[in-house]
Amino acid sequence: xxxxxxxxxxxxxxxxxxxxxxxxxxxxxxxxxxxxxxxxxxxxxxxxxxxxxxxxxxxxxxxxxxxxxxxxxxxxxxxxxxxxxxxxxxxxxxxxxxxxxxxxxxxxxxxxxxxxxxxxxxxxxxxxxxxxxxxxxxxxxxxxxxxxxxxxxxxxxxxxxxxxxxxxxxxxxxxxxxxxxxxxxxxxxxxxxxxxxxxxxxxxxxxxxxxxxxxxxxxxxxxxxxxxxxxxxxxxxxxxxxxxxxxxxxxxxxxxxxxxxxxxxxxxxxxxxxxxxxxxxxxxxxxxxxxxxxxxxxxxxxxxxxxxxxxxxxxxxxxxxxxxxxxxxxxxxxxxxxxxxxxxxxxxxxxxxxxxxxxxxxxxxxxxxxxxxxxxxxxxxxxxxxxxxxxxxxxxxxxxxxxxxxxxxxxxxxxxxxxxxxxxxxxxxxxxxxxxxxxxxxxxxxxxxxxxxxxxxx
Amino acid sequence: xxxxxxxxxxxxxxxxxxxxxxxxxxxxxxxxxxxxxxxxxxxxxxxxxxxxxxxxxxxxxxxxxxxxxxxxxxxxxxxxxxxxxxxxxxxxxxxxxxxxxxxxxxxxxxxxxxxxxxxxxxxxxxxxxxxxxxxxxxxxxxxxxxxxxxxxxxxxxxxxxxxxxxxxxxxxxxxxxxxxxxxxxxxxxxxxxxxxxxxxxxxxxxxxxxxxxxxxxxxxxxxxxxxxxxxxxxxxxxxxxxxxxxxxxxxxxxxxxxxxxxxxxxxxxxxxx
Numbered sequence: 001x002x003x004x005x006x007x008x009x010x011x012x013x014x015x016x017x018x019x020x021x022x023x024x025x026x027x028x029x030x031x032x033x034x035x036x037x038x039x040x041x042x043x044x045x046x047x048x049x050x051x052x053x054x055x056x057x058x059x060x061x062x063x064x065x066x067x068x069x070x071x072x073x074x075x076x077x078x079x080x081x082x083x084x085x086x087x088x089x090x091x092x093x094x095x096x097x098x099x100x101x102x103x104x105x106x107x108x109x110x111x112x113x114x115x116x117x118x119x120x121x122x123x124x125x126x127x128x129x130x131x132x133x134x135x136x137x138x139x140x141x142x143x144x145x146x147x148x149x150x151x152x153x154x155x156x157x158x159x160x161x162x163x164x165x166x167x168x169x170x171x172x173x174x175x176x177x178x179x180x181x182x183x184x185x186x187x188x189x190x191x192x193x194x195x196x197x198x199x200x201x202x203x204x205x206x207x208x209x210x211x212x213x214x215x216x217x218x219x220x221x222x223x224x225x226x227x228x229x230x231x232x233x234x235x236x237x238x239x240x241x242x243x244x245x246x247x248x249x250x251x252x253x254x255x256x257x258x259x260x261x262x263x264x265x266x267x268x269x270x271x272x273x274x275x276x277x278x279x280x281x282x283x284x285x286x287x288x289x290x291x292x293x294x295x296x297x298x299x300x301x302x303x304x305x306x307x308x309x310x311x312x313x314x315x316x317x318x319x320x321x322x323x324x325x326x327x328x329x330x331x332x333x334x335x336x337x338x339x340x341x342x343x344x345x346x347x348x349x350x351x352x353x354x355x356x357x358x359x360x361x362x363x364x365x366x367x368x369x370x371x372x373x374x375x376x377x378x379x380x381x382x383x384x385x386x387x388x389x390x391x392x393x394x395x396x397x398x399x400x401x402x403x404x405x406x407x408x409x410x411x412x413x414x415x416x417x418x419x420x421x422x423x424x425x426x427x428x429x430x431x432x433x434x435x436x437x438x439x440x441x442x443x444x445x446x447x448x449x450x451x452x453x454x455x456x457x458x
Numbered sequence: 459x460x461x462x463x464x465x466x467x468x469x470x471x472x473x474x475x476x477x478x479x480x481x482x483x484x485x486x487x488x489x490x491x492x493x494x495x496x497x498x499x500x501x502x503x504x505x506x507x508x509x510x511x512x513x514x515x516x517x518x519x520x521x522x523x524x525x526x527x528x529x530x531x532x533x534x535x536x537x538x539x540x541x542x543x544x545x546x547x548x549x550x551x552x553x554x555x556x557x558x559x560x561x562x563x564x565x566x567x568x569x570x571x572x573x574x575x576x577x578x579x580x581x582x583x584x585x586x587x588x589x590x591x592x593x594x595x596x597x598x599x600x601x602x603x604x605x606x607x608x609x610x611x612x613x614x615x616x617x618x619x620x621x622x623x624x625x626x627x628x629x630x631x632x633x634x635x636x637x638x639x640x641x642x643x644x645x646x647x648x649x650x651x652x653x654x655x656x657x658x659x660x661x662x663x664x665x666x667x668x669x670x671x672x673x674x675x676x677x678x679x680x681x682x683x684x685x686x687x688x689x690x691x692x693x694x695x696x697x698x699x700x701x702x703x704x705x706x707x708x709x710x711x712x713x714x715x716x717x718x719x720x721x722x723x724x725x726x727x728x729x730x731x
Contacts, residue, residue, distance in 0.1 A: 009674070010673060010674045010675070010676070010677075013674060013676050013677045014675075014676045016676075017676040017677065017680055020680070023680060027684070031659070038632065038633070041635050042635050044635075045635070047635040048634065048635050048636065316633065318662055318663045318665065318681050319665075319674070319677050319681070322677050322680045322681060322684075323676075323677050353537075354536075354537075354670070354673060354674070355674060355677075356667070356670070357620065357663050357665060357666065357667030357668075357670050357678075357681075358535065358620070358621075358667065359620035359624065359663035359667075360620055360621075360624035360625065361620075361624070361631075361633060361661075361662075361663070363624075364624065364631050364633035364634055365633045377534075377535065380535070380536065380537035381534075381537050381539050381540070383537055384536075384537035384538055384540075385537075385540065389537060389538075393536070394538075397533050397536060397538040397541055398541060400532065400533060401530075401533050401538065401541035401542065401544060401545065402544070403527075404496070404527045404528040404530070404533075404544065404545050404548075405527070405543075405544025405545055405547075405548060406527075406544075407524070407525040407526070407527055407548070410496070410527040410528075414499070414500050433672075434671075434672040434673075434675040435671065435672055435675075435710070437675060437679075438675070438679040438711070438714060439679065439682070439707065439710030439711050439713075439714055440709070440710045440713035440714050441710065442501040442502070442706050442709065442710070443501075444500075444501065445501065445502075445503050445504075447503065448499045448500055448503055449494045449498065449499040449503035449506035449507065450494070450499055450522075450524065451503075452503050452506075452507060453506075453510075453522050453524075454524070457510075457522070
């Protein structure tokens with residue numbers, strides 16, 4: 001994993017922006033994905049109806065979550081699946097480890113699961129002497145590079161193919177300078193084939209779990225979850241408790257939205273249903289809370305739990321595209337990460353809700369209609385109220401509020417050199433002023449509108 | 459076009475009808491309180507003057523309450539909404555007596571609409587929130603302007619300010635699968651000799667974002683540079699918007715690169731000629 005840094009989003013973005021052509025490349029790559037999403041969405045006239053339907057189904061799930069969980073557990077047990085409950089990340093990790101210990105297994109293969117990123121499972125298992133190989137191509141690349149994913153759907157979108165070639169050269173023995181995507185992909189396939197054939201335990205994530213049937217659905221484009229699960233003796237599936245949907249008939253709504261929103265495809269290449277372990281196989285589901293119940297209890301923020309992890313809000317976010325996923329220093333980056341993370345650790349992630357212009361594009365692309373930008377605004381209020389704002393900011397905000405509450409003070413502040421906006425801070429033309437560093441200051445006019453009006457209208 | 463606009467504003471139909479009666483010479487002439495946001499007052503008085511003159515030209519009885527300051531958004535968007543009571547009370551005191559409140563800024567109007575509260579007079583706060591309009595939507599939805607005596611012989615790039623567009627729905631948003639419309643575009647098309655240039659990204663944020671512009675300087679500037687570049691690439695001589703804050707940010711970038719391209723508030727263009 002990347003070294004945890006105490007730099008905040010703004011500082012990490014500063015570093016990211018030192019290489020402007022690279023920022024352009026990152027922005028254009030993700031904008032291209034956003035455009036693919038637009039074409040796919042516009043391809044079906046009922047797209048907005050689908051979003052509304054998905055949103056309402058998820059609202060129903062959140063309002064009846066405990067009932068659906070109990071129903072799901074009963075049906076999964078009846079199907080022969082072993083069900084575990086984990087209150088937090090540590091419990092989840094220990095449960096995984098206990099299953100490995102029971103089978104005396106030291107090596108596992110894992111398909112993409114943002115939940116295991118959230119729980120830092122790889123690090124934990126590494127510490128227990130367990131080797132984990134990520135089988136999603138993008139995940140494998142960042143794992144070899146010892147970095148966290150920068151995007152929930154496109155984990156190595158921040159890497160250029162030449163850099164991936166270098167990583168493969170170092171770790172998988174490809175020729176130096178080789179960056180042909182087909183050659184690199186074939187190399188990864190051969191490497192993973194050996195892994196799939198030799199691992200006795202496979203771990204997957206869960207995209208949807210169906211309360212009515214006790215089955216779960218895993219969506220991938222590479223078939224890597226299936227390769228892992230079908231070749232192993234033990235299949236462990238980790239899922240956040242919010243992944244439930246009530247009935248199988250609801251699944252179509254979400255499958256139609258998921259990849260249209262994520263990558264602009266009509267549907268994932270593989271949408272695999274797992275219901276009962278095959279003969280001789282053991283199947284486990286770990287239901288993980290890790291802060292979700294707390295979020296469910298926050299009235300203003302609970303509907304963030306509707307998220308189906310499509311990543312559309314990242315692709316459309318003009319800030320994400322120009323700051324990169326790692327600037328969010330959280331397993332889940334972008335706008336959705338910025339409203340989920342403060343629930344887990346308000347102090348550590350106090351900067352994230354401010355890493356937005358509140359432009360609202362995220363809420364518009366969200367397939368389950370999470371009011372992301374409104375929640376960013378609301379988190380800002382909570383974070384300040386809880387005392388996580390910088391003192392200097394609090395002082396200047398109080399001074400500003402005081403000035404703006406009084407017309408006389410406001411006029412005085414304006415007259416003395418239009419310095420009202422000094423709180424913003426616009427006051428000085430030097431490189432220390434973050435406005436002036438790359439922008440000219442507005443030219444102060446001879447008189448304010450108020451002064452003009454007094455002369456010309458009264 | 460107008461039909462679509464009306465459909466988009468069903469919730470405001472009652473008010474629209476009131477305005478229509480007024481325009482038809484109702485004995486009770488409507489009064490409009492003009493809100494000129496603080497930074498427009500201080501840095502861009504011409505945008506305020508153009509707004510006032512445009513409304514006067516259209517026969518509106520418009521007043522500018524002298525005791526006004528700010529809507530409180532700079533504090534609220536920074537997480538300090540709890541410090542905005544003073545601004546809120548002052549706003550209510552200044553504006554609750556008017557039939558409508560009009561301001562040349564989508565962002566400030568959206569803030570008032572969404573977040574104006576009062577400890578003592580919540581009913582008045584609610585009333586203010588219901589009758590405040592951004593200038594463009596006031597022209598298209600309330601006054602139902604069908605032609606303008608304006609001429610502006612230039613190539614103009616229209617920047618869709620996010621709070622006006624996605625918040626107040628001044629234009630359709632590219633994310634949604636829904637019929638297109640543009641209230642600012644509708645009005646600009648009435649201006650003689652004005653040519654609107656196309657853009658590669660017709661509704662991407664400029665990166666101003668209030669205190670974001672200094673707190674997240676690197677990303678803010680990069681977003682601004684990219685927006686400006688899109689307009690320059692398509693030959694715009696002027697960049698216009700319904701929000702001066704976006705334009706202030708883009709102007710800072712244009713002037714730093716010594717570009718001859720100017721920014722101009724949409725009210726100044728609609729009032730030109």
